[in-house]
Amino acid sequence: SAVISQKPSRDICQRGTSLTIQCQVDSQVTMMFWYRQQPGQSLTLIATANQGSEATYESGFVIDKFPISRPNLTFSTLTVSNMSPEDSSIYLCSVGRTGEVYEQYFGPGTRLTVT
């Protein structure tokens, strides 16, 4: 499996500000995704990060609030914009490869607290 890192691992931010989370993989991967996991809850897909084109957002998530970049096959960023306390959550990136074997692996997550 790929080695996935995220920065920052945690942050405390004031409402109205923005935070950019980075996801780095040690090898080229086809698919990169961003999830949100609220305390005690399951994983909710925010969007699929597409290399060289706009991300594909899930229902309830919009580009203005969660802009995503994916400049190459090993790196992606998620920005949480104009934050409110409701954005307090763990944000995880995940990666997967298409082909004969399709498995998806998660990064360590970024714990965000908005005050």
Place this chain on the structure above:
Amino acid sequence: GENVEQHPSTLSVQEGDSAVIKCTYSDSASNYFPWYKQELGKRPQLIIDIRSNVGEKKDQRIAVTLNKTAKHFSLHITETQPEDSAVYFCAASRYSSASKIIFGSGTRLSIRP
């Protein structure tokens, strides 16, 4: 839309006993069913998966079964140990198109000593 239901939400078993977690899915085109284990404060980890061309898969104390007709799949853990305590998530996807994975709501498994 696609949906994955998971039961039970919490499960407590005596150490050494078996644990079973059940899931149902709504998208009949789903053909890939991974299971993730998430320990407290850690990332979800893929522990086993099954594809729709097989009905059962085993890996040591863990097994998954799939009933495509009923759109049910289950995780079985035998001879449970304290380190099995975690939250388990089932999921479903159409792996051939590298589609998104839809997760169940999770089962918090506690192993009683």
